Amino acid sequence: MKKILALILSFALLISFSASAADIKETTQRADALKKLGLFKGTENGYELENNATRVQIAVTLTRLLGKEEKAIYQDNAHPFGDVPSWASPYIGWLYENYMINGIDKYNFGTDYIAEPKQFIAMILRTLPLFWFSAVAFSCFICEMFIT
Numbered sequence: 001m002k003k004i005l006a007l008i009l010s011f012a013l014l015i016s017f018s019a020s021a022a023d024i025k026e027t028t029q030r031a032d033a034l035k036k037l038g039l040f041k042g043t044e045n046g047y048e049l050e051n052n053a054t055r056v057q058i059a060v061t062l063t064r065l066l067g068k069e070e071k072a073i074y075q076d077n078a079h080p081f082g083d084v085p086s087w088a089s090p091y092i093g094w095l096y097e098n099y100m101i102n103g104i105d106k107y108n109f110g111t112d113y114i115a116e117p118k119q120f121i122a123m124i125l126r127t128l129p130l131f132w133f134s135a136v137a138f139s140c141f142i143c144e145m146f147i148t
Helices: 002-015 022-037 055-065 069-075 089-097 118-148
Strands: none
Touching: 055 069, 055 089, 055 118, 069 089
């Protein structure tokens, strides 16, 4: 659970931080670490750390953080948002289907809107039951291995 919280905090720091020239090395190192974990990939232009993260970028990364990228792509769940690009649609669909995201209105996700910290926190809070359930299930599995 501590690792999960550390990942969330690292990611939160990365997305809430517009890198200045003096801090670009440290921020790039954070991005490299998240990339090694499969959570952060950047774009065809690299990490683009000078840009603020958009709502869709946060949603995609959250899906990866939850370990559900393959499932999201496989299921390709529907969603009502007309402003989501096709490359992000499976991620948004999975999060929407699992009640982890909302749009800015009934038919728009707000794909290109800059992600505000409160929106990121809301997405994380909606995922906490999943983290909690995973931690409890893992604990039960470990206990059963050693008790029986």
